[in-house]
Amino acid sequence: MAAKPRVAVVGAGWAGLSAAVALSGFAKLTVFEAGRQPGGRARRAQGAAGHLDNGQHILVGAYRATLDLMRTIGVDPEQALLRLPLSWPMCDALNFTTPALPSPLHVLAGLLAAKRLAWRDKALFLRALASLARSGYRVEPDTTVQDWLLATRQTPALIDGFWRPLLLSALNTPPDVASMATFARVLGDSCGGAREDGELLLPRTDLTSVLPGPAWRYLAGQGARCVASHRVKAVDWQGDGVWVDGERFDALVLAVAPWHAATLLPEEARGTLQQWRTRPITTIYAKTDAALPRVMTGLAHGTVHWLFDRARLGGEPGEVAAVVSCDELDDTALQEGLVRDLATACGRPVAVHEMRVIRERRATFEAALGLARPDTRLQVEYGYLAGDWVHPVYPATLEGAVQSGRAAAAALMADWTHKPRKQKPT
Numbered sequence: 001m002a003a004k005p006r007v008a009v010v011g012a013g014w015a016g017l018s019a020a021v022a023l024s025g026f027a028k029l030t031v032f033e034a035g036r037q038p039g040g041r042a043r044r045a046q047g048a049a050g051h052l053d054n055g056q057h058i059l060v061g062a063y064r065a066t067l068d069l070m071r072t073i074g075v076d077p078e079q080a081l082l083r084l085p086l087s088w089p090m091c092d093a094l095n096f097t098t099p100a101l102p103s104p105l106h107v108l109a110g111l112l113a114a115k116r117l118a119w120r121d122k123a124l125f126l127r128a129l130a131s132l133a134r135s136g137y138r139v140e141p142d143t144t145v146q147d148w149l150l151a152t153r154q155t156p157a158l159i160d161g162f163w164r165p166l167l168l169s170a171l172n173t174p175p176d177v178a179s180m181a182t183f184a185r186v187l188g189d190s191c192g193g194a195r196e197d198g199e200l201l202l203p204r205t206d207l208t209s210v211l212p213g214p215a216w217r218y219l220a221g222q223g224a225r226c227v228a229s230h231r232v233k234a235v236d237w238q239g240d241g242v243w244v245d246g247e248r249f250d251a252l253v254l255a256v257a258p259w260h261a262a263t264l265l266p267e268e269a270r271g272t273l274q275q276w277r278t279r280p281i282t283t284i285y286a287k288t289d290a291a292l293p294r295v296m297t298g299l300a301h302g303t304v305h306w307l308f309d310r311a312r313l314g315g316e317p318g319e320v321a322a323v324v325s326c327d328e329l330d331d332t333a334l335q336e337g338l339v340r341d342l343a344t345a346c347g348r349p350v351a352v353h354e355m356r357v358i359r360e361r362r363a364t365f366e367a368a369l370g371l372a373r374p375d376t377r378l379q380v381e382y383g384y385l386a387g388d389w390v391h392p393v394y395p396a397t398l399e400g401a402v403q404s405g406r407a408a409a410a411a412l413m414a415d416w417t418h419k420p421r422k423q424k425p426t
Helices: 014-023 064-072 105-112 119-134 145-151 156-171 180-191 212-221 258-264 331-346 398-417
Strands: 006-010 028-032 081-084 087-089 095-097 200-203 225-227 235-238 241-244 247-249 251-254 278-288 296-298 306-309 319-325 352-365 383-385
Touching (some): 006 241, 014 028, 014 064, 014 251, 064 212, 095 105, 145 156, 156 180, 251 398, 319 331, 331 352
Parallel strands (some): 006 028, 006 251, 251 383
Antiparallel strands (some): 081 200, 306 319
């Protein structure tokens, strides 16, 4: 039996963990993580009391690879995640919830019954969705979201109340630069599949407990060497292997952000990795005397874009999370805006007692036109990339990260399995 290859996975975010779990049993694994805990940009915040995360994440039912990974490492998605029907819970704009009907009837029925939207707008909205469905949710690659909105005659009420908030939530990129091809893929996953695909999945506990922590323990149980608090400083690619901080491996999966990957790759393999633009996301955790009308509430015209009732997600009474996409406001502006937005959502003045602001300044890559995604296989032997930015079509999502990790592992295993073996001397 051929010896197992020694494989290093650099980066224990959701992409690196996905790759490592897929490789467990096939390879002798070492997983390097720069932080004190795994999870990358989707984990429990460092030093947080309770179960505060470094960002409030939403999954959807179409995240099949992510849900499958959770089951593999022993996490029951139905216990870890709160499942909600596809809805658009804006308190100051378009508002609808889809009923329990087969797809696409659930979307049609939900939109027809939508509140705060004129019948003419509903007709234009449904016509645009139907056109996307007929095209298989594919559009020309040189089309921005703004171009598509104008071409389909979407009104200001639709753009302000639905399209722009959804775009910021899904792509974290403004309409004038966002790729409609990427946005259409998101719409296809949520509206074009089975009813369950569009259901919203909200973590009932901290993100580290949802996936990174159990995955880390699973890998250790499979015999992998899991090394935290170790930022890889040097990778030396040679003909007979790859050296990671002086230690030899047969292959490497590089599952880090593009600006970190560029510092570890040989010059000929760097391409344009350092030129990727990013967008911030800010999450505000607050203690209030509020009782939000639902677990998740949106604002089309607020300072914050989404409010989450953390008490219904395993938190304490009065605990609220607020998310702001793309913008970077100071703490004073955030607190003043949060107070106003809570009053709008609750229908009464709300006091904010405590506030903690978590800023991810490089939360996502900018899903703009002409974004050249790198290939999973590097231009060096037995080198592979993984990360949400490597996925060929998705924006920066947890599912894109998990799928990219699987793809890197599959490519590595295929290459190693078909590697020519040295002949023994006769």
